[in-house]
Amino acid sequence: MELTLRVGDIELEQTLELRGDPRIEMTAQDYRQQIGALMALREMASDLNEAINLVESLRSQLESIQEAARASRPVDGGDLSGALAAAIDSLGAVSATYLRRPPPRMNYRQRPRVSEEIRSLTRAIGGVEARPTEPQLTRVEGLRDESREALAALDRVLDRMIRPLNDRLGEYPRIMVPARGGGESVSGER
């Protein structure tokens, strides 16, 4: 491994010899399989965590508008509050249905969602000095599908409920809808 120490503008380099546990037989292919699976899981975890962050951001924005709307005259014929509430509920539903266990997050008193599944499989594969099992590798692919499904559900809420709301907000601040994976948009345009 190559190491670079950065102290202000100074960069110092070293090489680190890293070896596997000498008690354990693991081939280079074993390590590649393990790290490959873990990297795939990491990407899924990142996508889901970003989605969770997005949900929380949106709910916070929506709740702020909802609060402000209650304190002032109604706009948009008076049904904005209802739309805001529906959007908040939908986001919560997506998160609770797909993304992660909803509060109070009490482990085995709630079924695991895809985030918990990814975390569990990551621990199972990465916590040992061994190549992943075939079922584990298969499960990685299965989780990839489940992640896509969860993110698609979120996208549907964004497209059908959140972005259209911006057209109805009148004097209220527009909802910032960061695009998952970077960038953000203010308008209803994707």
Next chain:
Amino acid sequence: MTSLRVLRVCGRALPFGLLALLAAGTPLAAQDPAAVAEAISELTWRPIGPANMGGRVTDIVGVPGDPKVFYVGGADGGVFRTTNAGVTFDALFTDQAVYSVGALALAPSDPNVLWLGSGEGDPRNSVSYGNGVYRSLDRGGTWSHVGLDGTERIKRIAVDPRNPDVAFVCALGREWGPNEDRGVFRTTDGGRAWDKILYVDEDTGCSDLRMDPSNPRIVFAAMWTFRRRPWRFDDGGRETALYRSKDGGDTWQRLDNGLPDAPMARIGVGISASHPNIVYLITETPEDGTLFRSEDGGESWRMVNDDRGINFRPFYYSDIRVDPNNPNVVYSLSGGLYKSIDGGRTFDRIARGVHGDHQSMWIDPLDSDRVLSGSDGGFQVSYDAAANWDIINNVTLAQFYQIDVDDQDPFWVCGGLQDNGNWCGPSNSLHSGGIYKDDWFRISGGDGFYSQSVPGSPHLVYTNLQGGVIMLTDTRTGVTRRIHPYPKIVGSAGDAMIDHRYRFNWDAPIHISPHDPNTVYWGGNVLFKSADLGYSWEVISPDLTTDDPEKQRDSGGEIYNDNTAAEFHTTILTIEESPIEAGVIWVGTDDGNIQITRDGGATWTNVRDNVRGLPEFAWIAKIEASSHDAATAFVAVDNHRLDDFAPYVFVTRDYGRSWRNLAEGLPQTDYVKVVRQDPVESDILYVGMELGIYASWDAGETWVSIRNDLPPVSVRDIQIQRRDNALVIGTHGRGAFVLDDLTPLQQLPAALASGAHFFDPRRATRWQMANRDASMGQRSYRAPNPPSGASLYFHLATQPSGPVSVAVADASGAAVRDIRVREPHVGVNRVVWDLRHEGPTRIRGQDGTHTPRGGYRVGADARASG
């Protein structure tokens, strides 16, 4: 902003070009030692145990009626305090000038006030020393040194039950020589001023002191004549006597009505708190009894027991306790623990499940069933008047004489302990909870000393116990063969050495040849060699000692003999074969000889007289044959047994023809136990002293303490595990410690010459850590494993103004991890990379990285391909 272009080299930045290059050649000797010490001050010692057997406890005191709080005084281990009945302990007294505890006393009128007498008061052959009295006003949290510096060792302190500032100190004085700072001292102002209120002579100190709790004007003091020499000790005599004061110490009366008109050995005294007129005296006399009792406050005495067995080694025990609520219940602290319920007429041996050699006891005056005990085997608590005991072994007070490392991976540490045998334990247990008590295992018994495993066969371990009992253990099966070259009863043989065919030291040396793991050397008065695992031996030297018959006679004095081997003399102490040149063997003896053979033992030369400044008959504690040059050797000389506490370290670079003294830069009032040369950098030396450890980067010209977070404990042995470049020390009081990576010390000169320096990292291993036990709470001992992952060290010459980070990339250059260094500081820093990739994007508002444990590990080079 334009980046400053810097010259980039592997591990070292030279931002100032040629100037820095010149600076890099500056010897570290030219550096300010304080700056060097500051640079390495954050390097920490990792304790690894063991705690199984405790270690010698010299005093133990509790708070009446409060079972949650008590204090433990280590012979060489400072003070430990529990506030939860022994579930956990706080290490106290870790930052003072000395570390040996002789006496503890809580002020009865104020339990916040804790008095400490430094220097063990049971003057065996292996004790450390103290420098007077300390006092804490906050239950041991902070301490003040309050005087009596010259007393060296203090057995007892009694505090006036009415006033925490009034205390009496029972000072034994110097063990190895005469001095006037001994006897009984009194302060009435919390230690600001002292009066010596009872003094006999410069050879007679105080061995015990008791105050009548109902009338603190009445004080009993036992005065004891004792002298230890390397080849004998003398216990007692006609000046050994019990004294009493009735006026708070102003005047004293020697008590003799009913006591033997004969020389007495060390005296212990006990007073009944419930019936203060009942007083006990324990000693040994030639013919006139062991235990004496007075029922009139010491006016008259009668012998009640003449069994010498209840005070097996008077010089080491002679300690009696009276149940504070029953004057007829008496405990004698001895090799075993003995209890009488009939006023001392008969005793039963109790506490058989507890390590013997009892040195301390405290009985709760409000609950006599609650008894605290300390011995050579740690400390114990009884809740049923000493019938049953709970051994509390969750702190390390272990006292190593010698230490060694093997070549397992991870390596194991083996060593011998005072009265607790020889043990091995892992430097890394490979289970996630750390190094547990039960990761250590015993190889053999006795007082343990050398424990050397055979290179390439780490299951074969040579060990020895006192006085020349050498064994070879197969740790896979536990088979332990005694392989003495001349099988006669040796060890604690009971007879003097003068008529023995061979003589062996208490701490006789074993040395495996660095050139042949099948060859082992064993030191008596001659040097033995075996090439077949001890099945046969060859004598390869003449008697290498002075062979002075006057130093081979019975020990003990005029009252009794005591030939445990602790005083066996004119023997070999250290053996070292040059790792560079086979057949070059060095031997040092306890009577001052330094012998060398260059032909595998055919001829020997005593080079003692070539060593200018070497005291006559000095204890040649350790010889270190250089691993860089066959002609070079280092000698550590410990002359404290001749009452000389100065340090001595010498080096020869011509096979002993000439020598240089290297000790001038060391503290001049503390003695040296061991010297080792760094296997990578020949100019780096390490010295273990009675009160710490020092390093030199200029071959001994200057020295810097590398104690850092280590208490001022006796560093008896030092070893370097070369594969892992780890420094291991065996302390005589706090077990073993590891400095996991010597690279920062080895490359310190280059680091100090640079603005920033990135030390060569040690190879990292993806150890599979296991979880092998149930939840253990806090009562169980556990020591830390080395940090999991790669420990990366760097040095900063100045405080950085911006962030400091370490980026990790794989061999293709792909980023793996970027580690921000928290709180970088001037000097050597350590950052640990856990061998994991960057985790996933975090969830906002959650603590931590949200990276599951075990996740995203970096691949390693496979051990087997395909």
